[in-house]
Amino acid sequence: MSKNDSISMSVIRRLPRYYRFLSELNEQHIDRISSTKLANIMNITASQVRQDLNCFGGFGQQGYGYSVSQLKEEIKNILGLNNNYKAILIGAGNLGKAVAMHMSFEKLGFELVGCFDNNEKKIGQQLNNIIVKHEDELEDFCTYNHIDTAFLCIPRICVENVLDKLYALGIKSYWNFSHYDITRHHSDTVVENVHLSDSLMTLSYRMNNAE
Amino acid sequence: MSKNDSISMSVIRRLPRYYRFLSELNEQHIDRISSTKLANIMNITASQVRQDLNCFGGFGQQGYGYSVSQLKEEIKNILGLNNNYKAILIGAGNLGKAVAMHMSFEKLGFELVGCFDNNEKKIGQQLNNIIVKHEDELEDFCTYNHIDTAFLCIPRICVENVLDKLYALGIKSYWNFSHYDITRHHSDTVVENVHLSDSLMTLSYRMNNAE
């Protein structure tokens, strides 16, 4: 159905942004939009909009444009936001807790079903409807529950070790918040890094070099 | 001194990564490295390393390579991590608190000096050594304290309004965590977006399309 043979990361990283803007247009009950108008709102070119969308299929109609709600649903499917992926959180520190409490996982097609920490003080704490378990229980938990992905909110030095465990348990997708680049030891894994300090350093650079 | 006339964002976004790897090498007391070895560790090409570094100056020495500690310091300066920028946090929800508590601001050349929220329940709470103030006190606070940047951990709908206030107070740098693209109304502003949900959607795409 789709022609998503080898979509470049540049395109993939723009998809959530399309999804966000289309969702907003949809909420405003706007039901059609041309590539030109969408491009204006998003501060990109109409060519790029059409090129990007045509990586996945011809969603538009000549002389009319695109149906907002239809296009939004198409992108939702392309992003796989209907999969209800089961996720566990490793690390219940400040950042881990914030990730657990702050994100609207349902809207993004994820469900947080477990949380683990190796600090006794954290065990038993409640985050929304889940209770922090000891990391020793990880193996058992993952044997009895199918887990699709792990959110890593642990210090840099713990990552390698945790990754080995997770991979052995069949978990091959990682959302990594540690100040550490996960090098893909296994080609069948998927890694998304969120490097907050890199982001802040980039801001610093630009403040430092503002005209 | 530097030739940083118009460094591309691709290069800028790689700088923190160089800084991270060089810091690590430095901690391991390695004092020289060639572009080839650094490239291997970082999973990029030696050409790219040399091209990137030469945007800012000739830090290496033919036949020898680069001094790790010197290069690390150079990049630290390029990134402006010695500026001790004063920052305020707007929004003391889960994410705002985590940002305040979790980040090593000193190491990154920032100092968090204030925190504001419009929810009465948050007022008076303590985050590290700062106390959450009511947003009404923002004007006063910024008049008596020089502030360089604001970290925005507030809902999407509040952003525009807060931005107007901040800009009027002379704050022109924003680290934005809201699910909202800040469109630069003023050309003298600097914006760094952290879109956590976009990041998770990208992970979803790749899980969905993993072979």
Next chain:
DNA sequence: TAGATTGTTAATCGATTAACAATC
């Protein structure tokens, strides 16, 4: 000096933009 490795130019590759024929 010989070997190693940079700085830099040139070649390649990929991504973005422009143009336009197809078509609703």
Next chain:
DNA sequence: TAGATTGTTAATCGATTAACAATC
């Protein structure tokens, strides 16, 4: 039908990689 706007090919632009002369 005429006007609008897509899908797609071709042109341009920028970023990455390769090559090599300069030099420590």
